[in-house]
Amino acid sequence: MKKKILSLALVGAMCVTLLASCGGKKNATWKVTCPWAPSGVAAMVSQQAATKSTEYSDTITLVAEAIKGDAATVNTWVADTKANATELVFVGEGLLSITSILDPGKMQFSYEDFAFVENLYSSIFVLSADAKLNIGSIADLEAYVQAGNEVSVAVNGATGSEAFLAAALFGSMGAGDKLKLTPYQSAAEAAQAVARGETQFAVSHQSQILETFQQNGVTVVCAFDENDIANGPFEGVEGVGQHGYPYFRNRCFVMARAGTDEAKVKELKELYGKILADQEVADWLNGTMLLEVDTMSVEDVEAHIDNVKNIVNEYKDIVAG
Amino acid sequence: MLQHIIPATGLLFTLENILWINIGVFIGSVFAAIPGLSVILCVILFLPVTYSMTAIPGMMFLLGIYCAGGYGGSVSAILINTPGTPHAAATMLDGHPLSEKGRTKAALKIALYASTFGGVFSALMLLFLGPQVAKIAAQLGTAEYFMVCVFGLTIIAGVSGKSMIKGLISACLGLLISCVGSDPMTSYDRFTFGISRLYLGLDLAICLIGLFALVEIMAKAERRLDRLNLDTTQIKDDGVITKAEYKRMARPVLISSIIGVLVGIIPGTGASEASWFSYNTAKNMSKYPEEFGHGSVEGVAAAESANNAVTGATLIPLLTLGIPGDGTVAIMLSALMINGLNPGLSLFTTQGDIMYAIMLGLILVNVFMLLQGKFLTTLFAKVVSIPQEILTPIIVIFCFAGAYSVNGNYFDVGVALVFGILSWVLRKLELPPVPILLGLVLGSMTETNFRRALLISNGSPSIFFSSVYCIIFLVLIVAAVGTIVRGKIKERKANPQKED
Amino acid sequence: MSKWVEQFNGRMDSWGRKLHEKEIRIPIDLVTGVVFFLLGLGVLLVMPDQVAISEKDVVNGRAFPTLLMVVMILCCAMLVGKELYKLATKQPLNWKVINVQVEIKALVILAILVGTWLLSRLTGLFVVGAVFCCLGFLLYFRCRKKSYYVITLVLAVAIWAAFRFALGVDF
Numbered sequence: 001m002k003k004k005i006l007s008l009a010l011v012g013a014m015c016v017t018l019l020a021s022c023g024g025k026k027n028a029t030w031k032v033t034c035p036w037a038p039s040g041v042a043a044m045v046s047q048q049a050a051t052k053s054t055e056y057s058d059t060i061t062l063v064a065e066a067i068k069g070d071a072a073t074v075n076t077w078v079a080d081t082k083a084n085a086t087e088l089v090f091v092g093e094g095l096l097s098i099t100s101i102l103d104p105g106k107m108q109f110s111y112e113d114f115a116f117v118e119n120l121y122s123s124i125f126v127l128s129a130d131a132k133l134n135i136g137s138i139a140d141l142e143a144y145v146q147a148g149n150e151v152s153v154a155v156n157g158a159t160g161s162e163a164f165l166a167a168a169l170f171g172s173m174g175a176g177d178k179l180k181l182t183p184y185q186s187a188a189e190a191a192q193a194v195a196r197g198e199t200q201f202a203v204s205h206q207s208q209i210l211e212t213f214q215q216n217g218v219t220v221v222c223a224f225d226e227n228d229i230a231n232g233p234f235e236g237v238e239g240v241g242q243h244g245y246p247y248f249r250n251r252c253f254v255m256a257r258a259g260t261d262e263a264k265v266k267e268l269k270e271l272y273g274k275i276l277a278d279q280e281v282a283d284w285l286n287g288t289m290l291l292e293v294d295t296m297s298v299e300d301v302e303a304h305i306d307n308v309k310n311i312v313n314e315y316k317d318i319v320a321g
Numbered sequence: 322m323l324q325h326i327i328p329a330t331g332l333l334f335t336l337e338n339i340l341w342i343n344i345g346v347f348i349g350s351v352f353a354a355i356p357g358l359s360v361i362l363c364v365i366l367f368l369p370v371t372y373s374m375t376a377i378p379g380m381m382f383l384l385g386i387y388c389a390g391g392y393g394g395s396v397s398a399i400l401i402n403t404p405g406t407p408h409a410a411a412t413m414l415d416g417h418p419l420s421e422k423g424r425t426k427a428a429l430k431i432a433l434y435a436s437t438f439g440g441v442f443s444a445l446m447l448l449f450l451g452p453q454v455a456k457i458a459a460q461l462g463t464a465e466y467f468m469v470c471v472f473g474l475t476i477i478a479g480v481s482g483k484s485m486i487k488g489l490i491s492a493c494l495g496l497l498i499s500c501v502g503s504d505p506m507t508s509y510d511r512f513t514f515g516i517s518r519l520y521l522g523l524d525l526a527i528c529l530i531g532l533f534a535l536v537e538i539m540a541k542a543e544r545r546l547d548r549l550n551l552d553t554t555q556i557k558d559d560g561v562i563t564k565a566e567y568k569r570m571a572r573p574v575l576i577s578s579i580i581g582v583l584v585g586i587i588p589g590t591g592a593s594e595a596s597w598f599s600y601n602t603a604k605n606m607s608k609y610p611e612e613f614g615h616g617s618v619e620g621v622a623a624a625e626s627a628n629n630a631v632t633g634a635t636l637i638p639l640l641t642l643g644i645p646g647d648g649t650v651a652i653m654l655s656a657l658m659i660n661g662l663n664p665g666l667s668l669f670t671t672q673g674d675i676m677y678a679i680m681l682g683l684i685l686v687n688v689f690m691l692l693q694g695k696f697l698t699t700l701f702a703k704v705v706s707i708p709q710e711i712l713t714p715i716i717v718i719f720c721f722a723g724a725y726s727v728n729g730n731y732f733d734v735g736v737a738l739v740f741g742i743l744s745w746v747l748r749k750l751e752l753p754p755v756p757i758l759l760g761l762v763l764g765s766m767t768e769t770n771f772r773r774a775l776l777i778s779n780g781s782p783s784i785f786f787s788s789v790y791c792i793i794f795l796v797l798i799v800a801a802v803g804t805i806v807r808g809k810i811k812e813r814k815a816n817p818q819k820e821d
Numbered sequence: 822m823s824k825w826v827e828q829f830n831g832r833m834d835s836w837g838r839k840l841h842e843k844e845i846r847i848p849i850d851l852v853t854g855v856v857f858f859l860l861g862l863g864v865l866l867v868m869p870d871q872v873a874i875s876e877k878d879v880v881n882g883r884a885f886p887t888l889l890m891v892v893m894i895l896c897c898a899m900l901v902g903k904e905l906y907k908l909a910t911k912q913p914l915n916w917k918v919i920n921v922q923v924e925i926k927a928l929v930i931l932a933i934l935v936g937t938w939l940l941s942r943l944t945g946l947f948v949v950g951a952v953f954c955c956l957g958f959l960l961y962f963r964c965r966k967k968s969y970y971v972i973t974l975v976l977a978v979a980i981w982a983a984f985r986f987a988l989g990v991d992f
Contacts, residue, residue, distance in 0.1 A: 037661060
C-alpha cells in the first residue's frame, strides 16, 4: 500500500508538471533588457514603462530587466534571441555610434540585427563645474580654458557618450590636449565626484546632478543641446549649439530582433506611444527624471546615429588616444 | 529618517514581503538545524532565486535565511549535541546538558527568545547607526574607498584560515577572478581567452555555488554522516522558564547583544567570535559560574543573543561602505546591487524608502522567527534527521538550477563545476575560501578606486596618504595586521605542534 | 539483480580497503607556494595577450592584475622561504596526508556532477540531468530503500517545476 501511494505521488507530480507546461497564454510577456546599470536612467524609465504596460494593452505585458554589461549583454541577447522572440533590448548611440567605431570587434551585432520599436526618451546632458571655480556660463568656461587651467572631467565610462561630449566641447575650444577624462562606474558617481573636488567638471544627466546642484556643490555651465534648457530646475542654462560647439542628445532605442513580424513591432510601438503619452508618465519623465518624450521614426534614428558617428570620428583621438 | 519611515512601512507590509520573510525564515531554520549544512550555503543556493525579485522581497528572503540561521543552529546543538552551524557551538555547551536534564523545550525556548532579543536589538542598532555611519562614508573619496577595501580584505584574509599569508593568496585569487570580463573603466576585455560568455565577467552567484556548495558535495567523499536518529518525544517537557531564570538571563542577554553588535560591525569577525566572547563574559559575570557547562540558562541565553545580534550589525559596514561584515552578507551585497542599490549615503537618502523598509524588515524577520520557532520547533527538530542520501542530490539539483537560472545557459553550470573543482584543490592546499569570496565581491570596487585615484593624482601613489581618512585607515590596517600576526604567534607558542 | 549488486559492492569494498591504506604525504605550504608562484608568473606572462590597453591611459587595465600577481608572488616566496628555512634548520615541515580512497571517491562524485551537467546540456532537458543526479547519488550511497528513490525523484521534479513555472526559468 505504502509503495502504491509513493508511486502514485511520483506519477502525480510528473503529470501536474506536464499539464502545467501545456498551458497556453493569451497575454504575451515581453522581456525588456536594459544593458546598463539597474540604477541608471534607462533602467528606471523602462521599469516605469513596464508598470504602465498592463494599463494600455491586454495582449502585451512588458517586464523590465537590467543586466549591466553594455555590448556584452547585447551580444548575448542577439545570440540567444531569434526573430519573433518576445524579447526587447535597449541600444543607444553608445553602442551603435561609439563602440562600432572604437572597438568593433567587441560587437557581435550590427544595427541590421534589430527592428526599431521606439525611442524611450531624449536626455540633454549638462556640464557641471566645481562651485569653487565660479564658472556659470560658456563665456566663463572659455575664459577658464584660455587661461591654460587644468581640465579634468568626470564621466560615466571611459568611452561613453559623456566622454565624447566632453571631448567635443573642450576639443573644439582647443583644450583637447589638456583634457583629462576620469571615468566613473555610473553617471551618478561622476556627478558626485565633481562636488568632492576630485575633478573640476562632470558631464551627466540633469537629474543626476540636481541634488548636488541644490546643495551648492556645483554650478551648471552648459547643456549639450542646440538651445537653452527651456524648463525645469536648469531652465536658462545655455545650449552649446548656439556657440557653434558640437553636441548630441542621449537617446535610448527600444529594439526587437530583426525579422520580427511588422504587425507585432507596430503593436509594440503603439503601446510605447500610449505609455509615453500617459500624463503621469510624461510628468514623471519631465519633472522627476528631467527627460523629454521624443518619439522617433527609423529615419530619425539613422540620422542620430550618423551625427554621433561624425563626432566620434572627429574626437576619438582625444578620448581613446 | 522619519520622512522615510512611513513610506517604508507601506513598502514593507505587503503580502509578498511577509510571505518571502516566512519562506526565508523557514528555509534558514531548516538548513541551520541540519549539521553539515551552513547558512552561507543556504544563502548561496537561494541567491539566484532573488535575481528575479525586486529589492525588498529579495532582501527580506535572504535576511530571513540569515537571521533564522543564527537560531536554527541551536536546535541540533541542544537536541543532539551537534551544532547545526559553527556559531551554535557555544550554545551546545549548556543547551545539551539542559536538555539532558529533561528541559529540552525550555532550552529551545531560551535559545529562541535570546536569539529574537539579540536580532531585534541588532536591527534597531542598524536603523539608528546605519544612517550616521553613511554620512561619514559620504565624505570618503576615491583614494579613501580604496583604503577601506584594502582594510576589509586584509582583516578577512588575516582571520580566515590558519595562515595570514595563505589568506592573502586567496584574496589575491578572488580579486584576480573579479578581473575577468570587461575592464570596468575602459571596457576592454580581460582574461576572456576568446570565450564570448566571459565578456560579462563571472557572476558571483555562479562562482559561489562552485566554491562553497559543490565542494561540500565533493567533501561527502571525506566523511559519511550517520543518520542522526532523533527521538522527538524527548521534547515533551512543559518548557517553563521561571521568573528567577528570566531575571538571571536579562543582564547577560543585554550585554551579549551589545557585544554581538560591536563584533558584527568589525569586518571579518562574525557570529562564532561573538558567541564565544559573550559566553565567556557571561560566565565571568555570573553569580553561578559553576553552572556553566552543566546546563546554565545564562550560558544558552548569552551565546544565542550574541550570535543573532551580529546579524544587523554586519549590515552596517555593508550598507554604508560596501564592506561586508562577514561572508554571508557579502553575498547579499550582490542581491542589493543587482537592483541598483549601491552602498553609501544615497542608499539612505534618494533610495531611503527602500532602505528603511529593509532595515525595518529585519525587525519583522525576527518577529516571524519567534513565531515560527514557537510553533514549528518540533518540525525543525525532525529535519535534523533527514538522510543525506536524499539531501545530497537535492542540493546538487538546486545548485545546477540556480547556476542555470542566472543567465539561462548551461555554460554557467559548467563554470560552477570548474569553481567546485578549484575549491576542492584549494581545500587540499589549505587555502581559505572566504577571502576569495571577499575578493570577488570587492574586486571591481577595489580596482576602480585604485586606478581612478592614481588617474586623479597623475599616477602619484601619494594620493593614498593625502587625507585624514586615508591615514586613519592606514593606521587601522597596520594595527589589524599587527594584532592578527601577534595572535598567530601567540597561538603557535601556545600550541607548538600546530603549524600556522 | 541483487546478487550482482552484492558482488559489485563486495568488489568495491575490497578495492576501498586497499586504497584506504594508501596515503600520499605532501609538504603542503611548499606545494602551495610553488603552485601559486607559477600561477602568478603564468598570469603575468599571458597579460599582454589577454589585456588590451590604450597607450594614453595613465593607469591601464593591466596595473591592478599586475599588482595582485606581484603580491601573490611575494606571499608565495615568503611561504616557500619559510619552508626552505625549516628544511635548512631541520625543523619539521608542514605536511598534509592525502588519502587515495577519499580522492577517488571525490572523483566519482565529480563524475556524477559532470554527468548531470552533460546530460542536461546535451538533451536540453534539465529534468533528465536531475533524475540522473538522484539515481547517481542514491547508488553512490548504496541506498536500498525504494522510498528514498521515490522521494528524491519527486523532489527533483518538484524543484525543476518550481524553477520552470514559478520562477520562469526556461529549461
